[in-house]
Each structure stands twice: as structure tokens, then as C-alpha cells.
Amino acid sequence: xxxxxxxxQFLQTDLVTKICSSNDELLNxxxxxxxxxxxxxxxxxxxxxxxxKVAIKRSNNGEKELLKLLVKVMKGxxxxxxxxxxxxxxxxxxxxxxxxxxLFRALIEKSKASINFRTWCPRIYYADQGNxxxxxxxLETILVMQNVQELGYTSGPKLDLDSQHLTLMARKxxxxxxCSYALRILDEVKWSQLIETIIPLNFxxxxxxxxxxxxxxxxxTQTRIYRYYDANPSIFTSDKERSDVKTxxxxxxxxxxxLMQRCLQQDKTFSVILHGDYNRNNVLFKYEEGKATDVMMxxxxxxxxxxxxxDLSFFMYMNMTTETRNQCWxxxxxxxxxxxxxxxxxxxxxxxDDIRLQPYSFNNLMAHLSRYFIYGAMIAIKFQxxxxxxxxxxxxxxxxxxxxxxxPEFSELLIRAGGVTATHRIAEIMLHCSKMGYLQFLHE
Numbered sequence: 167x168x169x170x171x172x173x174x175q176f177l178q179t180d181l182v183t184k185i186c187s188s189n190d191e192l193l194n195x196x197x198x199x200x201x202x203x204x205x206x207x208x209x210x211x212x213x214x215x216x217x218x219k220v221a222i223k224r225s226n227n228g229e230k231e232l233l234k235l236l237v238k239v240m241k242g243x244x245x246x247x248x249x250x251x252x253x254x255x256x257x258x259x260x261x262x263x264x265x266x267x268x269l270f271r272a273l274i275e276k277s278k279a280s281i282n283f284r285t286w287c288p289r290i291y292y293a294d295q296g297n298x299x300x301x302x303x304x305l306e307t308i309l310v311m312q313n314v315q316e317l318g319y320t321s322g323p324k325l326d327l328d329s330q331h332l333t334l335m336a337r338k339x340x341x342x343x344x345c346s347y348a349l350r351i352l353d354e355v356k357w358s359q360l361i362e363t364i365i366p367l368n369f370x371x372x373x374x375x376x377x378x379x380x381x382x383x384x385x386x387t388q389t390r391i392y393r394y395y396d397a398n399p400s401i402f403t404s405d406k407e408r409s410d411v412k413t414x415x416x417x418x419x420x421x422x423x424x425l426m427q428r429c430l431q432q433d434k435t436f437s438v439i440l441h442g443d444y445n446r447n448n449v450l451f452k453y454e455e456g457k458a459t460d461v462m463m464x465x466x467x468x469x470x471x472x473x474x475x476x477d478l479s480f481f482m483y484m485n486m487t488t489e490t491r492n493q494c495w496x497x498x499x500x501x502x503x504x505x506x507x508x509x510x511x512x513x514x515x516x517x518x519d520d521i522r523l524q525p526y527s528f529n530n531l532m533a534h535l536s537r538y539f540i541y542g543a544m545i546a547i548k549f550q551x552x553x554x555x556x557x558x559x560x561x562x563x564x565x566x567x568x569x570x571x572x573x574p575e576f577s578e579l580l581i582r583a584g585g586v587t588a589t590h591r592i593a594e595i596m597l598h599c600s601k602m603g604y605l606q607f608l609h610e
Contacts, residue, residue: 169302176301177237178202182220185235185292185310195222198230205236210465212252214241217313234316235291238309247304251376254365255467256295256307261363262466263293263309266439269360270345273352279512281341287463288312319450319462325553327446327485329494334451334461335481336502339444342463343474344509346438351514351522361439361471369426377423379571380548384422386580387547391593392419393581401593410600413608414540422544429541430472435525436534442468444477445484475535478502479542484549488594495602499535503528539604547592554584554591 178200186192199221204214220233240252247253267286274281292310301308322331350357368376375381392415395401402408418425441448441463452460470476482491482498507526510516516523524530552563563583566576599605 173239173301174202176298177216177218180298180300181237181292181308181310182218184294185220186222188292192222194225196225197221198223202237212241212247212250212255212467214239218310233291234313236288236311236313238311240307244304251367253305254367258365258367258469259465259467260293260295260307260309261365262439262469263287263290265363266360266469269349269356270342273345273349273513277348277513277515279509281344281509281512283341285460285462286338286342287466288314314450314462318452319460320453322446322449322451322458325446325485325550326487326490327481328490329497331446331451331458331461332482332486332490332494332498333501334458335444335449336478336498337505338449338461338463339441339474339477340502340505341509342441343438343477344506344513347506347510347526348513350434351516364439364469364471367442367468367470368430369423375423379567380426381423382571382577383548383580384426384544385420386577387551387592388415388419388422389577390551390581390589391547391596394589394593398593401597403597404600407597407600410605410608411596414596414605417608426541426544429476429538429544430470431538432472436474436531437472438474440470440472440474440477441466442470442476443480445481473534473538473541475538476541478535479539480545481542483539483542483546483595483598488591488598491598499532500528503531506531536602536604537607539602540599540607543595543599543604546595550592550595551580551584551588554588556583559583 182197182200186195186197197220201219203217205217216237216239218233218235218237220235221230222233223230240247240256242250242252267283267290271283274283288311290309290311292308295307296305298306298308327335346357349360369380370376392411395411402411414425443465444463448463448465450462450464451458452462478499482495486495507523510523510526511518514520514522552560555563559579560583562579563576566573566579570576
């Protein structure tokens with residue numbers, strides 16, 4: 167209790183002072199009252215979210231205002247943070263808000279590109295990492311952002327998105343990616359310095375698996391779909407599908423983390439600064455008369471430097487049903503590319519036929535993306551069964567994830583969660599990869 171009181175005291179006093187001193191329009195305000203509430207329904211596995219309300223009075227005109235903020239901090243002791251990779255994830259998120267987005271913002275403002283960066287993510291009032299002795303004795307990250315529920319942004323559908331939601335997500339991430347390409351073209355030195363600020367987040371390092379829990383879940387869900395293929399050979403509609411599944415099973419069935427690490431390959435033409443965890447869970451939608459009109463990104467903890475396919479394939483496989491994929495897959499990709507090229511041209515002021523824009527033609531970009539779209543497929547195959555599981559199954563999965571990920575019961579639970587419906591759905595994801603040519607890299 168004493169430790170919690172210490173933290174609450176810091177968040178309501180020291181942190182409020184830091185917020186005011188970090189924002190020009192708050193430098194000369196009088197703080198009249200603060201209120202801090204735990205927001206358990208916002209909490210994640212590794213983070214705690216507080217709702218902070220700050221009543222201020224402006225010195226110049228006496229106007230009063232209530233700032234409605236959210237404060238995000240790390241959970242756990244040193245051991246938990248090390249094992250959960252919090253000491254990589256949270257500093258990387260702070261880096262996005264503190265260094266990446268401000269540099270992209272300056273690029274947009276200088277070029278006068280028609281990109282509304284203010285709707286990329288909530289306004290950030292404070293973002294820093296380090297030692298805060300009045301808060302704790304550990305290394306901490308503290309992120310303070312606007313509570314955008316006041317602006318009408320809210321969570322969208324639980325899992326499956328329609329074409330309107332998907333197109334909004336494609337266009338928003340295209341704007342973010344375009345800034346990477348533009349900065350590389352305009353100032354390669356500054357670009358190189360920026361990507362050096364990102365702490366590498368690998369699946370395998372020095373021959374060892376980094377995400378052990380991910381690896382266990384990957385293996386269980388891969389076992390699940392291969393058993394399904396064995397029991398339902400009629401699901402294959404071509405020899406190509408059958409051959410592709412056989413090859414990926416032989417090469418990566420027992421070591422899926424190697425496949426995921428392959429997806430992290432970087433190059434000097436197509437790699438961008440990624441959101442890294444871009445799916446329905448980490449965006450907020452704005453609605454007008456029941457129609458989605460805008461989307462805002464949150465939770466940049468897993469941001470990386472790598473192929474844009476990692477962001478695109480994640481939400482496109484995670485948040486589409488088979489029917490939606492068949493209806494609008496190409497449309498979403500075209501929406502992404504159209505917005506990417508529009509933003510890139512406005513940011514660089516280059517003519518459309520400039521040689522530096524040629525790599526980003528639709529065909530060239532799709533050829534690149536096809537080599538890494540398996541990433542999102544693997545993530546969706548891993549997560550979708552849990553999203554479709556019963557309440558009891560979710561409770562059991564959570565128990566084992568927190569207490570014993572090595573228990574055989576955990577793997578068996580992952581193999582059956584969500585039932586046949588979930589199994590058929592994730593099996594179709596791999597077949598879609600084959601149909602689209604996303605598994606061609608296996609035969610090179």
C-alpha cells in the first residue's frame with residue numbers, strides 16, 4: 167500500500183508539474199485540483215493505465231479548464247519486466263512519441279503536405295523514460311496522453327472489420343509509412359540517426375528464442391492447422407496449395423520463430439518505421455451517424471524498423487473474415503498504395519516520374535510485400551482462436567499464460583480453443599497466402 171501511495175502521490179504532483187513545464191500553453195497555469203483513478207478496463211498485461219484529471223486556471227485571463235488525460239506506466243518487478251521484454255517495448259514506444267512522430271511532424275509542416283498528423287494518435291503531453299525517485303526505485307517509462315474518448319474516438323468491432331474500417335486503417339498507416347520513405351529520400355543522415363534510436367525487437371537472438379511464450383503458442387496453433395489439413399485433405403483446391411503447405415510445414419513447422427525472424431529482414435529501399443502491432447486492438451475509430459470516418463493509432467510498443475508488410479498483413483489477416491478477404495483484399499491494398507504515393511509526392515515535392523519514386527510503384531511494392539505477408543498470417547493464426555474462444559477457455563488461457571506456459575494442458579487448450587469454427591478459419595488463412603503467392607519465397 168505504501169508503494170502504491172508513493173506512486174499516486176508522484177502522479178498527482180511531480181508528474182503534473184512535468185506536464186505543465188513540457189507544454190508551452192501550460193507554462194503559466196495554476197493547478198487547482200487533480201484527480202487520479204485506476205482504469206482497470208484499459209490495463210494491459212504489462213501496463214497500468216490511470217485516468218488523470220487536472221483542473222487548471224490560466225493566469226493571463228482566469229479561464230478554467232479541465233485536462234482529461236491517461237497515464238501509462240509499466241507493471242511488474244525487474245524480473246517480470248526483463249522476461250516480458252518490457253524494457254525494450256516501453257522505451258521503444260516512448261521513442262516513437264518523443265522522437266519519431268515529432269520529426270515526421272516537422273517534415274509534414276515543412277513540405278505543407280495535406281496530412282493531418284494530429285489524428286495519427288492522441289496528443290502526447292509527456293513522454294519520458296529514466297529514474298523517477300519519488301515514483302519508484304526502478305527504471306520507468308511514463309506516457310501521458312489526451313483521453314480521446316472526449317473527441318469521439320472509441321474501440322471498433324471486436325474482431326472483424328468491414329471495408330470502411332479497413333480502408334481507413336490502410337490509409338492511416340500509409341501516411342505514417344510515407345514519412346519514412348520521404349525522410350530517407352530527403353535526408354539520409356537524419357533518417358539513419360532516427361532508426362538507430364529503435365531498440366531491435368527480435369524473435370531469435372544469438373541462436374536463442376526471445377519470445378518464448380510466442381513460440382509456444384505458434385507451435386500449438388501450427389500443430390492445430392496441420393492436423394486439420396491432414397484430416398480434411400479436400401480443403402485444398404490446387405496442387406500448389408498442397409505443395410506450399412507441405413513445404414512450410416517441413417521448413418518451419420517445428421521452428422516457427424525462425425520464420426518470424428525471417429520476416430524481420432531489412433533493406434534500404436522498402437523498410438520503414440513500423441507501428442508493429444497494427445490491428446483493431448490498437449486503434450480507435452471515430453463515428454458519425456454510425457459510419458466510421460477516422461481512425462487513430464495507439465500502443466506503439468512493438469514498433470520496429472522493417473517491411474511495411476508487417477503492419478499491413480497484421481490487420482488484413484487478423485481483422486478480415488474469409489468473405490471480406492475475397493471481396494476487398496485488393497481494394498485495401500490499392501487504398502494503401504494510393505495514399506502512400508500521394509503523401510510521398512507531397513512530402514518530397516518530386517515529380518511523378520522521378521526515379522526515386524519508381525521503387526514504390528504498385529507492382530514493385532506488391533512484389534516486395536508478397537515476400538513478407540506471411541508475417542500477419544502467422545500472427546492471425548496465433549491470436550484468432552483466443553479471440554473466438556469461450557469465456558471459460560479465455561480464463562484458462564490467461565491462467566496458463568500467467569502461471570505456466572510450459573504446461574501440456576496449455577498447448578492442448580490452444581489447439582482446441584474456439585472449436586472447429588476457429589480451426590477452419592485459421593486454416594483458410596494459410597491457403598489464402600498460397601493463392602496470393604505469399605508463400606513463393608519457400609521455393610526460392
